[in-house]
Amino acid sequence: MRPLLAVTLAALGLGLAATAVSTSGDPGFAPVRLGPWTSWPQLGGAEIDPYERASVAMDGVAPIGLNEGLSFLARADDLGAPLDSRCDYQIAGSDLPARLWTLAAYSEGGRPLDNPAGRSGLTSAGLLRAEGGDFVIDAAREARPGNWLPLGSARSFVLALRLYQASTSALSSAYDGLSLPKITRGSCS
Amino acid sequence: MSAPSDRFDRMVGLIPWALAVAFGAVATHLLSVLALPALAPNSAYRRLAADLPLGEVRLLPRATPDHPGPTFSDPFAFLAVCRFDLTLGPLRLRANADGDHPLSVSVRLANGAIVWSGSDGQTPGGHFNILIVTRSQADAIDAAREDQDETATDGDELRLVAPRPKGFALFRLLALREGEAETVAAQRAGFECATEKPPQ
Numbered sequence: 001m002r003p004l005l006a007v008t009l010a011a012l013g014l015g016l017a018a019t020a021v022s023t024s025g026d027p028g029f030a031p032v033r034l035g036p037w038t039s040w041p042q043l044g045g046a047e048i049d050p051y052e053r054a055s056v057a058m059d060g061v062a063p064i065g066l067n068e069g070l071s072f073l074a075r076a077d078d079l080g081a082p083l084d085s086r087c088d089y090q091i092a093g094s095d096l097p098a099r100l101w102t103l104a105a106y107s108e109g110g111r112p113l114d115n116p117a118g119r120s121g122l123t124s125a126g127l128l129r130a131e132g133g134d135f136v137i138d139a140a141r142e143a144r145p146g147n148w149l150p151l152g153s154a155r156s157f158v159l160a161l162r163l164y165q166a167s168t169s170a171l172s173s174a175y176d177g178l179s180l181p182k183i184t185r186g187s188c189s
Numbered sequence: 190m191s192a193p194s195d196r197f198d199r200m201v202g203l204i205p206w207a208l209a210v211a212f213g214a215v216a217t218h219l220l221s222v223l224a225l226p227a228l229a230p231n232s233a234y235r236r237l238a239a240d241l242p243l244g245e246v247r248l249l250p251r252a253t254p255d256h257p258g259p260t261f262s263d264p265f266a267f268l269a270v271c272r273f274d275l276t277l278g279p280l281r282l283r284a285n286a287d288g289d290h291p292l293s294v295s296v297r298l299a300n301g302a303i304v305w306s307g308s309d310g311q312t313p314g315g316h317f318n319i320l321i322v323t324r325s326q327a328d329a330i331d332a333a334r335e336d337q338d339e340t341a342t343d344g345d346e347l348r349l350v351a352p353r354p355k356g357f358a359l360f361r362l363l364a365l366r367e368g369e370a371e372t373v374a375a376q377r378a379g380f381e382c383a384t385e386k387p388p389q
């Protein structure tokens with residue numbers, strides 16, 4: 001009887017541990033990486049696999065549907081250094097192929113960043129641009145003139161970029177031609 | 190000579206138990222992965238729709254640090270949710286875009302899979318008129334229309350056959366800038382979800 005109990009407990013423990021490991025971390029197996037930005041387009045479609053479905057359920061995410069737009073997360077700058085709110089960042093790019101795009105800063109757990117300015121994002125509609133449509137966004141704790149994305153007191157943060165009604169499809173190779181903003185670290189306090 | 194032989198016999202004797210552990214672990218792992226979407230307390234369905242009366246549209250506040258909504262919610266997105274249970278009848282969903290603020294709709298199963306999504310730029314006049322049905326309901330509707338010699342459906346109706354009967358629809362209306370809550374409130378008030386009488 002005792003060996004049977006030991007086998008059962010060992011099987012349960014190993015199986016549940018494997019589930020915990022496989023559903024933690026990134027939500028999908030086939031990420032699309034463009035510089036520091038990562039997307040998991042299959043999360044927005046009916047073909048999502050059981051592991052991704054479990055991971056999305058555990059994380060409490062409601063992903064954007066394939067025909068709603070594209071969604072990207074960045075946890076590091078262009079050189080691969082983790083985003084740190086003690087540093088200033090410049091997020092620079094040219095206009096993105098979407099009807100509207102938004103950029104927002106989050107805690108590691110996915111909450112909009114708490115900050116004294118009371119806002120945690122920007123949209124393409126409210127952005128100041130150069131003549132050719134290029135833009136520069138300053139992400140920093142202290143206020144900046146121009147396009148300022150306030151950062152909070154939490155040390156690490158995550159950036160989310162969403163392209164709504166994007167003219168590129170998540171399922172096509174058009175991803176290859178998509179140029180997303182560069183994230184460049186400035187000075188750190 | 191007998192000690193190594195005993196050790197070998199003991200090792201061989203452990204093989205069935207090791208196989209039982211491996212088989213049981215794989216089975217536990219697969220079953221738990223499949224069960225997680227239904228059991229996860231934090232899933233979008235559980236948090237947004239599980240307790241929602243059928244036919245009611247719940248308007249969610251935009252994501253803030255105090256009310257973050259689903260993980261990584263866009264702070265410029267105003268979400269609205271309605272739950273469906275097709276065992277009680279098809280769900281009719283209507284929404285109109287104002288042309289300025291992007292509006293999209295997605296139909297999701299309780300397990301989190303998105304069976305359909307679309308935006309106002311893809312619908313005629315930015316008008317959503319979606320009927321969510323099961324396969325048998327779709328067949329019954331077609332048979333009824335054939336009997337009545339009706340070939341045309343509701344002009345702009347999009348009929349979706351859901352592979353499972355339970356889920357929710359998510360409306361996503363986007364603010365263009367900060368402070369547009371009142372501007373989008375009127376549009377959100379026009380979102381409709383209604384359970385229709387099951388076709389005979």
